[in-house]
Amino acid sequence: MLELRSVSYRYPGYARLVLSDVNLRIASGEIVGLVGRNESGKSTLCLVASGLAPGSVGGVLTGEVLIDSMPTRGLRPFDLAQRVGLVFQNPNTQRSGVTATVFEEVALGPVNLGLPVADSVERTRWALDTLKIEDLADRDPAKLSGGQAQLVAIASILAMRPAHLVLDEPTAQLDPEGTRLVGQALTALATTGSALLVAEHKTDLLDRLCSRVVAVDGGAIAMDGPAASVLGDPNFERLGVERPARYRIADEISAAGLTVPGAIP
């Protein structure tokens, strides 16, 4: 269980609250989508949920962030690393730059945790297997396509076996093929029992992937509910986010006084 209780946060040196009074709960096995216009607090929410803010970034946080009922206040990210992981949108900045093969790159997390080699190897194999990228194991991490590199980034976090995974626009810099690969990977992940929070602009992706969607506006939670009801809500576009194509089209058809001839997939 990943929980934010009445969380407000501001960055160091800034007076403005980027998040105000956020309450959010994500249980194991849930895939929760996070939407919001740019600068609405999506990325900040991801940093706070993973403990990087204020842990690494600094700033002032009021309220509580709890991981499996344990408060994270005062804990450094390496303490939290095996409980909650964060994946960013740029595959290149997540590459350590010190490994020659994907296997070593993915194993870095467990190795950093001080695990014996046998455990590091087992976890690495599990992560590569779950994301179906065993065939990339001997490749040079610096020479992969965007989609492949992002899968390696996700595997690198996964190998640490966090119970919760936060992804901040993981497909933003990927082509449709890469987006599809990451989408498949996240679906596979959820079946392992992890709790996922995925921030995205691509609401079509979230529509397919998430059981629940949370919307952020001006640093506060504006909507929180089952994916179909949030994404299908007529007021959704006020959030500054585009709705999934199927809802848009269904609405445009009924606005024109017509009926939909068949189901929209």
Next chain:
Amino acid sequence: MNPSAVAEPSAPPLTDADRAYLASLAPPATSPYQRLNPLTKATLATIATLSAFVLGGYLAPLAILGILVIPGALAAGALRRLVRGAALVSLPISISVALVSIFTRAGTTVLFTVGPFDATREGVDFAVQIILRLFVTAMALGLFGLTTEPHAFVVDLERRGLSPRVAFAAAATLETIPLMVERALAIQAAQRARGLDTEGSLGARIGGVMPLVGPVILSSLTEVEERSLALEVRAFGRPGRRDLLWTVPDDGRQRLLRWGLVVAFMAILVTRVSGILTPLP
């Protein structure tokens, strides 16, 4: 619940196949010399360099070259490359040293005169000796550089006790250069697309420095922030030792060699300082 406690190690022990796979991840060695432990190679390079400077004259540096450097270079199949590289690197300094010492070294035998300056035999002597030492240094350090994979060196140091954080910083620094070059090229392309003229007059090219250098620095800084957050998430900041996937082998004979070199150097130092033996010519 102790947040730093790692889950109990629970994996079954490694099979031989596993061990073979992990060993295959280490950088391949293409010659017997490269297979030597990095510390051994580093010791050879350091002792060779220091000895060349401690011992004066012509014979000693040449002897060091012949005993410590050239056999290794031959074993690594890198002699020609090494000589070329070392000559190239030591050339600029050698020229300035030569020019300065030939004309300014106090001496009695004048060989020729250029303007108000006298070139003395003592000056030439001194210059040649310095150049020789510089060349030996370049050769010794060059041999180390050509035959040692930097990543393997860092892994070996960590096994010997270097802090993982320092080890990472060292390894990451080595990787930075190709990344910076790639970034600089991308920036140059973007600025040229905005009309920055890199093919025109010298004045135009000088004016183009800021738009090229500025983004290199600024984008590196912004990227550094996200990069360091990504590293934190992978527990790079965690204190404590790590159990690495592969290590570089070391053996008793190499240990003996390293200590032998150190002792030999101590002996040289003592004889030189105390003046027990006359210096070689």
Next chain:
Amino acid sequence: MIRCERLVHVYPGGTQALAGVDLEIRAGERVAIVGQNGSGKSTLVLHWNGLLRPTTGRVLIDGQPAAGRRVAQLARIVGVAFQDPDRQIFAGKLRTEVAFGARNVGFRGAALQRAVDEALDLVGLRADADANPYDLGYSRRKLLALASILAMATPVVVLDEPTTGQDAAGVARIRAIVHSLADAGRTVVTISHDMRFVAETFERVVVMGAGRVLLDGTPAETFGEPAWPALRATNLEPPLAALLGAEWSLGSTPTEAGLVAALAEARPRA
């Protein structure tokens, strides 16, 4: 305006990125280039301002060969807005940043001021003209990078992935910019992964795969059912509106508005 004849490009190292491209883009057209990563889209576009030169074949810009002309000269005709704004921003103020390109192509004094102001207006950053670029978020920095190309008033504007990282308002603004450029008679070319953005904003779609042009036509032609096998072979999916149009036997309807209109024509009101 832009013509590529049997264009082949092989990178040092041997990768053939373009395997013989013949393409002509007329002045004032709105063209989208789509295709999976590695299909040669960026390589193609970089020949138009001289950053890349053909291995064989030739490129003509505004009727004249690109060969022999410097990048700085071609940049006055073809302005390319790159994907990553952080690989070009260097000024301390938005205004200075936007003026850079314009000054390079010869704007001075009052004309320069006007070009900068207009560009900032178009991207909606006029109010922040004196702010530091790094005080803006990433998506607005992208708009800033675009503004600096717009200020150059080039007859051709090339946009590389303009909508990545943009929210609904950002995408709407990009769409408006494309239309306003086209209204002013400028040629707009985009590289994009966003099929819906492409279908709704551009009049011509060029589909690339493995260094060649696979399809070239209107959105109705390139997203219509006969084209789907070719699209899928290059890992692309047509927009949902096109899929539904085919499913409901309404013909080729690449845009959502087109789909609704076709539906209205085909069926009586409910």
